[in-house]
Amino acid sequence: MPGFLQPKSHIQHRVAAIALYRALLSRCSSAHALQDEERTSLHNAIRNKFRQNRKLQSSRQLGLVFKAGYEVLGHLDASQNPNSKSIDALKTLIPSLPRGIARSPPRWRPAKPPPDPSARDRCAVLPPEKALLNVRPYAETTGPRHIPILASANGIPFLRIKKPQPPVLSRVIRQALQRRIDNFHAKILFSNYWTPLSNHEDEWDAILERECDFVEKDTRKYGTFDPLWVDEVIKAESANRAAHDKDVQKTTEIAAKMTELIDKETELALQEGRKIVRGRKIKPIRDRWLK
Structure with a gap:
């Protein structure tokens, strides 16, 4: 063999x-x-x-x-x-x-069926009044003060406090990443498919008007006018771009709040006389770094 x-x-x-x-x-x-x-x-x-x-x-x-x-x-x-x-x-x-x-070998038992994913509450999140950015930093703690670490998942900021990572946080990160991916795919689809297609349709309407004296009118809502296919695509592109800009602005604001929270937690920990250790080289943060 x-x-x-x-x-x-x-x-x-x-x-x-x-x-x-x-x-x-x-x-x-x-x-x-x-x-x-x-x-x-x-x-x-x-x-x-x-x-x-x-x-x-x-x-x-x-x-x-x-x-x-x-x-x-x-x-x-x-x-x-x-x-x-x-x-x-x-x-x-x-x-x-x-x-x-x-002894007799153990009897074979059928594996337990996996839990029904629909039975889990996918919206089980903390209420807004108990959200991390709204309740921290704590003025007093019963034990050592744990300072969160600012991390990034492909540009999505989040605070790492403990391990393992809570399932709710993982779900939020996945949803944010999927929303960003969907916006990018829509942008590519608009530029590479819908915009050329709408231009071809407008050219075809111009040919019909020139050769056959046929004009398509739209009197449904705004009165009689000559619509263009590319106008609707431009509106959709603008909406997609606005959604992307809003998402980027929201991410920037959340990252700033998280950074401010870490600075406050660090300052309180230093006031309590505790040594803060960061990084793999285990070097404590000095007071001059906070100024």
Whole structure:
């Protein structure tokens, strides 16, 4: 068998292991020279050892376990003779088996179904009056003051306070990133698809008006006028650009508030006489850095 191939993936190895496993179990069940308890213990030991060694990859270890299995199989075959020494060998082997090996293997239990995602409250967030930026910095703390760390997830600022990260924070970051990606994709779609298409439609309307004296009028709301396809695309592009600018402005304001919060927390911690450690080099912040 090639060295790069796992034994459990090789057909010859699987056939030999399954054949030995079935032969041992069948001979163990028909070994009438053993007591019922002895047959049960040996039967459980065979099942447990095969379960433990099913992922072996070492050629040396596989050779040893196969050799031991064939030796036990030979003793079971020879135990059919009442005067055989194999019966004594088996009766000596079975009591020496560890208790964990002689026990019956655990029963297979079906895996629990995953929880229904619809049962979770996806809007379970803190109320505005308990939001982080509204309640901190705390004037007094019962223990050491933990200063949050300003982090960025692809340009989305957030405060890292503890690990693991709360699921609500992860959801908010994913939503913000997805909103930014959707705006960018819409911008590309407007510039590369809808704008050229609307220009072609306007050119076609101009051809109809010039060659066929046909003018499309729109009198639905604003009176009679000659609409242009590109005007609606420009409006949509402006709305998309305004949404992007609003998102950037909101992100900048939140980052400024977070920076101000960290500065206040740092100042309070220094006033309390505590040493603040930041960075991998473990250098405390000095007073002159806060000025």
